Amino acid sequence: xxxxxxxxxxxxxxxxxxxxxxxxxxxxxxxxxxxxxxxxxxxxxxxxxxxxxxxxxxxxxxxxxxxxxxxxxxxxxxxxxxxxxxxxxxxxxxxxxxxxxxxxxxxxxxxxxxxxxxxxxxxxxxxxxxxxxxxxxxxxxxxxxxxxxxxxxxxxxxxxxxxxxxxxxxxxxxxxxxxxxxxxxxxxxxxxxxxxxxxxxxxxxxxxxxxxxxxxxxxxxxxxxxxxxxxxxxxxxxxxxxxxxxxxxxxxxxxxxxxxxxxxxxxxxxxxxxxxxxxxxxxxxxxxxxxxxxxxxxxxxxxxxxxxxxxxxxxxxxxxxxxxxxxxxxxxxxxxxxxxxxxxxxxxxxxxxxxxxxxxxxxxxxxxxxxxxxxxxxxxxxxxxxxxxxxxxxxxxxxx
Numbered sequence: 167x168x169x170x171x172x173x174x175x176x177x178x179x180x181x182x183x184x185x186x187x188x189x190x191x192x193x194x195x196x197x198x199x200x201x202x203x204x205x206x207x208x209x210x211x212x213x214x215x216x217x218x219x220x221x222x223x224x225x226x227x228x229x230x231x232x233x234x235x236x237x238x239x240x241x242x243x244x245x246x247x248x249x250x251x252x253x254x255x256x257x258x259x260x261x262x263x264x265x266x267x268x269x270x271x272x273x274x275x276x277x278x279x280x281x282x283x284x285x286x287x288x289x290x291x292x293x294x295x296x297x298x299x300x301x302x303x304x305x306x307x308x309x310x311x312x313x314x315x316x317x318x319x320x321x322x323x324x325x326x327x328x329x330x331x332x333x334x335x336x337x338x339x340x341x342x343x344x345x346x347x348x349x350x351x352x353x354x355x356x357x358x359x360x361x362x363x364x365x366x367x368x369x370x371x372x373x374x375x376x377x378x379x380x381x382x383x384x385x386x387x388x389x390x391x392x393x394x395x396x397x398x399x400x401x402x403x404x405x406x407x408x409x410x411x412x413x414x415x416x417x418x419x420x421x422x423x424x425x426x427x428x429x430x431x432x433x434x435x436x437x438x439x440x441x442x443x444x445x446x447x448x449x450x451x452x453x454x455x456x457x458x459x460x461x462x463x464x465x466x467x468x469x470x471x472x473x474x475x476x477x478x479x480x481x482x483x484x485x486x487x488x489x490x491x492x493x494x495x496x497x498x499x500x501x502x503x504x505x506x507x508x509x510x511x512x513x514x515x516x517x518x519x520x521x522x523x524x525x526x527x528x529x530x531x532x533x534x535x536x537x538x539x540x541x542x543x544x545x546x547x548x549x550x551x552x553x554x555x556x557x558x559x560x561x562x563x564x565x566x
Contacts, residue, residue, distance in 0.1 A: 197322035248456035278391035283401030291490035300356040308346035331361035355379025405469035406487040418553040425450040458556025461504030
């Protein structure tokens with residue numbers, strides 16, 4: 167592979183070549199059908215986009231992966247309740263290594279916050295959750311993974327541009343073909359960015375003119391900060407705060423997107439974890455009850471939206487925000503005494519019942535996602551139950 171151009175030159179070249187991440191929609195060809203025919207159409211599109219023939223030829227050896235499709239169809243990890251998921255992901259080992267990384271790269275983290283406004287613990291939380299600080303980056307062939315998902319008719323408009331940009335990463339000298347290995351959905355590097363985001367937000371943190379997100383930790387830190395700024399991070403503001411809730415509260419006011427002034431939460435009896443009143447100088451916040459009114463409770467500030475934009479799963483996003491809070495010095499959360507929830511089979515049964523009642527819960531997958539939570543809240547209100555959006559066996563029994 168020829169020596170890559172200086173970073174700014176390569177960014178300019180990426181802007182000239184890239185249709186998907188620079189605002190020009192690439193021509194679309196049908197998904198599905200014979201893979202070899204589809205692949206030939208994609209190769210023609212890549213050539214027309216300016217990708218060199220030697221890079222386009224890399225597609226010749228690409229075949230669809232049943233393993234990728236299986237992962238895409240089953241993301242059972244998000245069916246875990248929050249305490250189980252957070253207990254595994256925000257564990258003592260990840261916290262300890264995270265604190266070591268914060269100390270070792272303190273000057274880089276400081277520069278990242280100065281340039282992009284994102285605090286070090288937030289960057290480190292995503293870094294830790296995504297790849298254990300670079301130790302586990304995934305071993306799926308990126309071209310095969312993206313080709314599989316682009317050929318599949320579930321989300322081709324998302325993955326086809328990513329496949330073209332993966333080729334551009336090679337064409338521009340950002341990565342060699344052997345370095346195109348990562349997660350099953352095509353994410354690359356130590357914070358698992360999709361190829362389009364790698365091209366757009368890759369940043370040089372170590373001064374070598376490269377943006378190497380697989381090997382250079384300073385590059386990873388600066389890129390993550392830049393990407394989080396792009397997602398809307400608000401400098402100097404909090405993101406998540408553990409709180410305690412009273413026995414009675416207008417529970418329907420809880421939820422990730424319903425924010426109220428802290429004075430209102432004080433009036434409703436919500437308190438800081440130590441029992442003190444909430445400060446009145448913080449932004450309006452939403453009340454998160456990931457396992458209902460008897461489980462852990464958090465105030466989520468506007469910056470929490472950035473965690474949701476990174477990953478739409480409330481279980482993942484709340485865990486990432488919690489890990490960031492722990493890395494910033496917050497104590498371990500109080501587990502409370504949450505009501506028993508539903509197993510995946512019961513959750514699927516609930517989703518079928520809610521769908522039959524006219525609710526849009528999305529895919530019947532046994533995962534308590536945002537649409538299912540909203541439907542549960544509405545049914546709890548209808549039945550005169552505390553509307554905390556946490557489905558229990560009792561709720562399922564009543565609906566049956």
